[in-house]
Amino acid sequence: MGKFSQRSTEKELMDDLDCSGEELAQTLRELKTINKWLGGNYVTTNGLSKIFKKYPKESYSVADIGCGGGDMIRVMYDWAKNKKEQVTFTGVDANRNIIELASVRLSDLPKISLKVQNVFDTEFSDDKVDISTCTLFTHHFTDSELIGLLKSLKAKSSLGIVINDLHRHWFAFYSIKFLTSLFSKSAMVQNDASLSVLRSFSKNDWENILRKSGITDFTISWHWAFRWQVNILF
Numbered sequence: 001m002g003k004f005s006q007r008s009t010e011k012e013l014m015d016d017l018d019c020s021g022e023e024l025a026q027t028l029r030e031l032k033t034i035n036k037w038l039g040g041n042y043v044t045t046n047g048l049s050k051i052f053k054k055y056p057k058e059s060y061s062v063a064d065i066g067c068g069g070g071d072m073i074r075v076m077y078d079w080a081k082n083k084k085e086q087v088t089f090t091g092v093d094a095n096r097n098i099i100e101l102a103s104v105r106l107s108d109l110p111k112i113s114l115k116v117q118n119v120f121d122t123e124f125s126d127d128k129v130d131i132s133t134c135t136l137f138t139h140h141f142t143d144s145e146l147i148g149l150l151k152s153l154k155a156k157s158s159l160g161i162v163i164n165d166l167h168r169h170w171f172a173f174y175s176i177k178f179l180t181s182l183f184s185k186s187a188m189v190q191n192d193a194s195l196s197v198l199r200s201f202s203k204n205d206w207e208n209i210l211r212k213s214g215i216t217d218f219t220i221s222w223h224w225a226f227r228w229q230v231n232i233l234f
Helices: 022-038 042-054 071-081 096-107 143-156 172-185 185-200 203-213
Strands: 060-063 086-093 112-116 129-135 159-166 217-221 227-233
Touching: 022 096, 022 185, 022 217, 042 071, 042 129, 042 159, 042 217, 042 227, 060 071, 071 086, 071 096, 071 129, 086 096, 096 112, 129 143, 143 159, 143 185, 143 203, 159 185, 203 217, 203 227
Parallel strands: 060 086, 060 129, 086 112, 129 159
Antiparallel strands: 159 227, 217 227
16 A cells, blocks of 8 residues: 555656657547546536636636647536536647647637647746636646646636546556556556556645645545546635
8 A cells, every 4th residue: 555655756658748649649539538438527517617606707718727639628618518608718738749639629619729838837827717627637747846836827717726636546546557458559548547546646635735835715525536626716
């Protein structure tokens, strides 16, 4: 149980901002399938619903940070359309190759913009939005990096932040390791999926990181698929 006592600092293959080609495309396809099967996407839309309820408006702007191939933007778009909420979405990712894939995948959706940007760029917070979302993104950073990221997200977002990320737990680790060994054809997925769990969070981790970020108005709730929902309100 020792390796689950604290967050791993080992880098994932996907952390290479130059990764591209068929390996990247296959990885994104498989991640879309995994997230659909495990049902963790609703954690993000549920978080949005809570902020919409507290801050009713005619329309909202949402930035999906670390948007990857755009799967979560499509989920949020379909959810907002079903709820008859007027929402414009911006996807932000530091990997230009991923943004190019996302632009193809989301080409049928209106009110979507995509931007190549590193979250640690000084101008990251300049483009203001109502809400920032991070789905399976925050575990890619160290605690100290997350503190800086959360401060930037607070400056960028007027209403709140929704974080959907993994719970570091032995069952989640061995389950995803077994599942990916059975069906995955991507070396990146086989390496990164279980490592993502080791890099993820306990509730205490989140409480410490948020406190050090100067954020006090938040809720942390556990959801199926071993996900934490961190809702931050301003």
